[in-house]
Amino acid sequence: MARPYAGRDTFPKLLLANAREKGSLPASREKEYGIWQSWTWAEVAAETRALSLGLTSLGLKPGQSVAIIGTNRPRLYWSIVAAQMAGAIPVPVYQDSVAEEMQYVLDHAGVSFAVVEDQEQVDKILSVQDRLPTLREVIYVDPRGLRNYDHSAMHAYDQVQAAGRAAEADLGSELDARIAAGKGSDTCVMLYTSGTTGKPKGVVLSHDNILITSRAAADFDHLTERDSILAYLPMAWVGDFIFSMGQAYVKGFSVACPESADTMMADLREIGPTYFFAPPSIFERLLTTVTIRMEDAGPTKRWLYRTFMDHARACSAKRKAGQALSLGDRFMYLLGEIFVYGPLKNTLGMSRVRVGYTAGEAIGPDLFEFYRSIGINLKQLFGQTEASVFITQQPDDGVDPDCVGVPTPGVELRIDEKTGEVFYRSPGVFREYYRNPEATAETKDAEGWVATGDAGFIDERSGQLRILDRAKDVGRLKDGSLFAPKYVENKLKFFPNILEAVVFGHERESCMAFINIDLSAVGNWAERNNIAYGGYAELAAHPQVYAMIEKNIEETNRSLAEDPMLSGCQITRFLVLNKELDADDGELTRTRKVRRRIIAEKYAPLIEALYGGRDSVFAEIEVTYEDGRKGRISGNLEIRDVRTFPRREAVGRAA
């Protein structure tokens, strides 16, 4: 059977095809020395080939693996395909992981080469290299500070490329043969999942997995070579690999890399991408900055903002209810576009966004509605590393904040009747966890069905999938009612003052919570109200902050009481932690998901105090600094009771 995409079933072949057909279109952009530089597909193909020849001349063999460590830089993206051309397997690694974490991944993947961004990453590798027996060569992009290092097994990226160009005559035909030998079923990339439990697992994905899924999802959203995207999320994350590599190569659109992590907002504004992905936390942070700036603005601006934002919300509510907008409404909306929505979208860097996605965590309905009401086509998707991202996604005309969409073309869904866990099967399903057959067998059954680990159901109104919580986190309170901690935590986190929340309650008589305040939102509030504070711990313990949080939790309880399934999850007591939960302490994953078991162990005395009915507790907490040193924070934490509300049906019966 002739395959429809013969000749472009791997990344290297696709790159050659793009260089041939879209040779003069921009492929990569990067801001360097304050000016955007761009490379066309033809140039990218030449750069990648030079690097690949250089790596080959250094002795890179087919089947070996190459670690890629750094922030989003075109040169690092090229090195992914350069490794693939040489028949090797690229392994992008989270650039902010500490040396120990990095050592585990590099050792587990049996990495022979590492292409890294700068001195910081080189130092990390050197500090653990005695435990990396397979590592042979390190290639760095930015030579700064590395001039005096021992260069017997270390090379500058540019020099490797130069050596590659010089070796074209000797190795060129060998490389062409390696490219031609590549098949869609070959391993394309190995991505280590951050892992909410235990050590990270290496997910092995083939070219077919990535490219077929990318094609299906890109067609679903009608992406073309005219689109553009800003690559700012970690390269080791599957989402970035799909958006900035998979879909970009399949459709041939351009990928821009920000100048540095701090300039991301300014770069977003300058590039004005048409395709944009961000986790809810980033949309939330953007909205928080906007809100803070509006509160500091003059009265006229504040009035304009309030009036038109109210109007946008009203219009969007009408549209959702299926009502037609009146002529007056439309006119007001047009004015709003001129005065508020347009400039706001421009400030956010989203003027040109045609397709925007969010995923990873539940997004607050207010937050979601905010972006949609000003005319940004923000949608949700549900995905996993093991599925090459896409499981479900929302079509342009069917966006429901509570749901995550319909299956991406090619994906089959099944929901376990007993546990409610969602299973899927698709062309994107991963081959295996690297060197971990037990975990592979646990996740993927013989027929190819993969467990998502999330409990959910198909919403009858929209026909879309609705996710409730992690299947293993869903528990029962002592009285037998349903306990869905993440659902409640998300509701809490929708308040701007609350950054993180951890809810306990499995096999307990009621739910209680730890709260992390949002330092930028609460700090701004403190500044406006002349409340002095020395740092996070002091602000978190302030009685007025406690009062504010108490009010937020009360409101959450009120809305939980309306849900007959989850009214048992109302929070009876809480405390505000004197330290922010942090990935360096193992309390969050690198993608900022709460690690429930670790927190329960580490903070056991605090949990006992909550359930022991005490009204304060002395806490001593260990913290890890970025360089790996450890310290302790201690202090007295207040514990407060919160009002709860009777179940709605009970109210109904009483009335």
Added chain:
Amino acid sequence: MSVPPVAEVAATDREYARKETDHGLNARRIGHVIMELKDITLRFGGVTAIRGVSFDIREGEIRAIIGPNGAGKSSMLNVINGFYHPQEGEVWFRGQRRGPLKPHEIAHQGIARTFQNIALFRGMSTLDNIMTGRLTKMRANMFWQALWSGRAEAEEIEHREKVERIIDFLEIQAIRKTPVGRLPYGLQKRVELGRALAAEPKLLLLDEPMAGMNVEEKQDMSRFILDVNDEFGTTIALIEHDMGVVMDLSDRVVVLDYGSKIGDGTPDEVRTNQAVIDAYLGVSHD
């Protein structure tokens, strides 16, 4: 690959330096004397700020000047850059004896400095502030600069690129367009260093570069000072109060007390010099 030695394994600075050399590191070459001060005496009326001090600065080294308050450190720095002319003694810079200088000559001789109290244009952006450091390198006259055409345009583009490289080097891209008055103290210090670097100095003078900084900012600044020295080979003379920083950064240290030199040598030598311990680090009672 061999591991670079870590500070803990070496008992003394000298041993540490030797280990670095063994590993093929520290290829930094300290050259000939770039500035020599002979018997400098500086008086303000009846007050003698510096009394018969001699020392030299070699090309490519980091030279620290330390001493208790009022020891004459800042005055010494002002003698070095030519702002003060000593009543007695000789200043030799790059093989030439230097006489009294006019302000524009001071600016053009290739010595740049930062100040104890930040001296930036607070209303101007980071970019513009660093650009002022290029002023002595601009050749086009005011007429062409006002029209921004011809030579002035080409020149500004060239200068802008130099400035952008410094911005990249100091990792301050995110504040490129921010007025410096709005920046936190540590970043302002970094911008000031950027402006000094923009002049591409032969000799860079840093007057208390870490004053008022927290530990993290000090670490960053130390890193930048070492990188400047390493990447551009810039000779650096600095005044600093944080002993840990001085001992880590500098190749040689000169110690002043009441305007006189009481010690001169490597950090290890200075640390064990009894006169220095008595005068500056406190008398030990054992």
